[in-house]
Amino acid sequence: MFSLGNEVKLTVFGSSHGPYIGGTMDGLPAGINIDEEFIQKWLDRRKPGQTIITTQRKEDDLMEIIGGSHNGYTDGSPFTFIFKNKDYIDKHYDDLKANPRPGHADLTMYYKYGEYRNYEGGGFFSGRMTMPLVAAGALAMDIIKKYNIKIVTYIKSAGGITLEESPPDNEDYAYDFKTRMPNKEKDELLYTRILDVIKEGDSLGSVISTKICNVPEGIGEPFFNSIESEISKAMFSIPGLKAIEFGSGFKLGNMKGSQANDEFYIENNKIVTKTNNSGGILGGITNGMPVEFNIAMKPASSIRLPQKTVNIEKMEASEVVVKGRHDPFISYRAVPVIQAMTAFVILDMIMSKRSL
Amino acid sequence: MFSLGNEVKLTVFGSSHGPYIGGTMDGLPAGINIDEEFIQKWLDRRKPGQTIITTQRKEDDLMEIIGGSHNGYTDGSPFTFIFKNKDYIDKHYDDLKANPRPGHADLTMYYKYGEYRNYEGGGFFSGRMTMPLVAAGALAMDIIKKYNIKIVTYIKSAGGITLEESPPDNEDYAYDFKTRMPNKEKDELLYTRILDVIKEGDSLGSVISTKICNVPEGIGEPFFNSIESEISKAMFSIPGLKAIEFGSGFKLGNMKGSQANDEFYIENNKIVTKTNNSGGILGGITNGMPVEFNIAMKPASSIRLPQKTVNIEKMEASEVVVKGRHDPFISYRAVPVIQAMTAFVILDMIMSKRSL
Amino acid sequence: MFSLGNEVKLTVFGSSHGPYIGGTMDGLPAGINIDEEFIQKWLDRRKPGQTIITTQRKEDDLMEIIGGSHNGYTDGSPFTFIFKNKDYIDKHYDDLKANPRPGHADLTMYYKYGEYRNYEGGGFFSGRMTMPLVAAGALAMDIIKKYNIKIVTYIKSAGGITLEESPPDNEDYAYDFKTRMPNKEKDELLYTRILDVIKEGDSLGSVISTKICNVPEGIGEPFFNSIESEISKAMFSIPGLKAIEFGSGFKLGNMKGSQANDEFYIENNKIVTKTNNSGGILGGITNGMPVEFNIAMKPASSIRLPQKTVNIEKMEASEVVVKGRHDPFISYRAVPVIQAMTAFVILDMIMSKRSL
């Protein structure tokens, strides 16, 4: 199914080379101000063609609201929006039908849908499908501001370059950097690395960090709707995402309890912890410390270098050269997607609180 | 909510110090053979008191089926089972009510449920709640044998000791080792390390690997019900689990596309890949290669060492010493839980296939 | 699936001739007082063997709580309860396996589950499965008292006898009458009619009326979660229920708009209507008037009279005589079931209100 969320349900539809891509968000109460400009700002941060290091596909990615809005406020019905697809070139996809790109969903699409697969431009496996995620998440981001929640996402590591320090608690900060790695020097280094990779016809992966500041304590559920369960489920729906860790994550696997446990103490009449190995989550529920997680995004699978593959019609060895446009550093555009999806999940979890 | 699954819904109920813990599994077709002995074998592998390196709580953990079974087969109604709690000692929990254990859900339980929290023995945050997960998952494991699917789980790393090689594709293999790290020498080493940790009054975390062999291709959904989304959601409902990576996981973050993409070739008339960086999943859907993932489990938060905390009633600094029994190496008992949960998810995903 | 509800999910399990019947109610907030005596009172009103006009099966139907309760209050985990089955006599069911009772689910059970059908005593199609509905609904009834909501249910018509007037707005009132038709004279008449029917080896249907008093305005949703949709869905899960109408129901089909529309006026600073043809619901949402509906319950299909049927093994004409105990006027026991289910739905709808 193409839906996410427990209290607020987002359904996405359309495909890369169909007429539209869109989404519908069911379950929002009436009376939420819809700041289209704010949403569009986040969509623009995901848009292709912003810089030489992203794909050069030309799209406006302008959101058109077609439901759920009345005089600028939600009306209690599904908030629904569409985006018109413009710049698609079908001829590049003829080869790919028979010769699945390594690392791409071409093959599994074939396994799942057979002759009926919607393969042009990746169909609904396309990264373009993250556009409705950003629209929904940006609205969520705007809504949770009333709790003063801020979500900070940035490139932590890529191409062998790693940021050691944490950027300020500012959700816009990373966007002032050419690669969204928020450190002047490393940003330049990474930028040069990406330009090299473009010349090579290759692509780069990354590790991306997120910090949710001011998340209220007591959000989340034991077991199946733990904050970790909900965030990871949402994150792994982003194409190319392959790993997630909360707090100290994999490092906890080689720690002792006495090291891993975050000691409690009181500061400004609030219970806080010295360390944040747990990433702000205990028993699946927020403890009032920032929720922190890292994800790993694999390099975009579409590269200009020739790759060995299999012709699935003839069942014989073959080669594929991906023509057309590429995203040498897809992580750049993934940053706002992760931020938006995180906001969506947090909104959904806040709305999951039961009362009578 | 306390439910997991799309086509088959598992709901768990009860708590550590209530009369029962149980589960109900709705959505199974009628006519599935219920092999109680097989299920009990897996429950026994999770049971406390099996060895000196687990908690010494004495429980039979015998499954009693109270619904959904007719003459040894599922009857189409919810497969429902309960376990009687026996060995619980309430007096150990008086201190903990006011002094939350660092790293434990005591504090977030208080935030979420206030005075109504069910805190004795961790209430429903207790690791005992994984018992119904094992029961449901063991049944799933039995069912998916008809697809020849095997799930192999084992301790990959703990206490600074790391297994480099892969064990054989045998789902029982790890259980022949004292620590469930399937290498004679390293098993001994780790065992000694755990005994040390017990003496210290401390606990150990681990990294645990899972490989799903023979999973059919084409299982999983794009986006929100990707194999990664569904497995991670299920995994993060296991207490103490803090990280997950599929295939080469975090390593992909510093790879190039030309390194990360798994080349296709043909072997025995089947399309396979040379490497398995993607962990057998492309676009959220299985590609026929083994699905592989690692998780990190933090060390059990309950340790005998005194820890600094806060008295939440007086809002002042405090100390807590966890009396009673501990699980110095909870990962030992997590192995069958992960295996079972994986089986549950795979069954659910197989049943998600749409047809007319 | 065996689950009902959007915000609060009730799952029922077990079967008539298995060891237990039970239910689990997920989604209740912590801190709700569980008045076991109150719940048991409603269970007793559904219990067999209360009077000569119900089945003589001997059951205690005592609710045992096995989860979700902590010191007498809900703890936020699924409220779970079981009932032990006692008085079942399997030998009566041998005939029925091959010779489905007309009007009963024997045949459709066979179509759906084949050889795996749980047929003894109707399996999970048994009226005994309404026991967990009453338990869950009685708790709901207790909860919604904080809104001052009262649900009044009674036999309106049966055996050719029809009550014209409305009983007082008292949810216990009908239980003072032998047949639960709340009019001294007609109660006697109906009682005699039922005794006749018992002698004949036959059974009686009924029309049952329900009035929900003081339901807050603005409850319900447009379209698919309209009050009518939710109540009817819940009602038709009660075995034997075959019709439902809200307000003037079928009479509206032959009315004009000028007759059907309920005029608004003001009384005690509240908007009320002169008539209540709409049954207190406009556009699926409560308008503050009482919600009123009638249902029709068919006569119990198990009768002592010989009936023509088909032997499904030999595929030839056959006859069935239902031995064992019968419920000549099952509607008597359906009254508290309808009342309880109504409460469950109203609670669920109240909890569906969205806010931030």
Next chain:
Amino acid sequence: MFSLGNEVKLTVFGSSHGPYIGGTMDGLPAGINIDEEFIQKWLDRRKPGQTIITTQRKEDDLMEIIGGSHNGYTDGSPFTFIFKNKDYIDKHYDDLKANPRPGHADLTMYYKYGEYRNYEGGGFFSGRMTMPLVAAGALAMDIIKKYNIKIVTYIKSAGGITLEESPPDNEDYAYDFKTRMPNKEKDELLYTRILDVIKEGDSLGSVISTKICNVPEGIGEPFFNSIESEISKAMFSIPGLKAIEFGSGFKLGNMKGSQANDEFYIENNKIVTKTNNSGGILGGITNGMPVEFNIAMKPASSIRLPQKTVNIEKMEASEVVVKGRHDPFISYRAVPVIQAMTAFVILDMIMSKRSL
């Protein structure tokens, strides 16, 4: 929420006076032929302005597919379609904001959404919202043809005129009649009656019958997903529908078991029943006989006659005269809506069958 269905989920969006109305249908397998002409035929049967006895609002109601389709077949992603609103005249709605129409959702909309209500033209309470129901249902109707299922719906009673006989098992038959009461003489009578009602400025309700022919046996679930539960839930989401009865419905309330039970016998090697009091459903599951049900639709609440109401801003008695266009016999246009929704439910139930 604005979603319906268990295996296939339909979400509707938009509103009467917004730019679009649409729907998205998630869960269909890939490879279903989308016959746009067939779907449009059913949409045209619901369209306003077809005859003098419907509203004269001018709309094309042309379906535009924006997702889920690839080369004329479903592609496994949500089948999504929109309709552009054209002919709306806002000025008629100024009065209604303060003066709710009796029988209409104006008042409850106000209760639920307050100042944020989308009230022009009934917003998303408008009958126009049934358009996506017809689109989804028509596709379902086309799909279930592979089971040879036919759904026959027609006006059974209105304005005091009642059809006694059953029309032929032909899903198009009623559309040859001016009022969709499929009897030449009665059709004329009813037509004349409606013309009178138009002159009076009033409206008419109706009883509408549906027969599902050739529905496979064994479809449906015990309890909460009984055929009756699912059909009634869907039906009551149609604006104005106030009652439903299956088989002999309310008549069963005054029957004896010996009369109500449908005797089984064998015909053409199939088990059939002499009577069909149960409406083809036993224990919530189809028995192979036609599923039959009647619904009552109240007269459209918008009438030209002046009506007493309340000014909700001033909280004082008031009057409302509904200007603009009316639907004097809304049931005419409800016929295809009921037919389509029935198809949707049957498709969903067929897809609910579990297998491994």
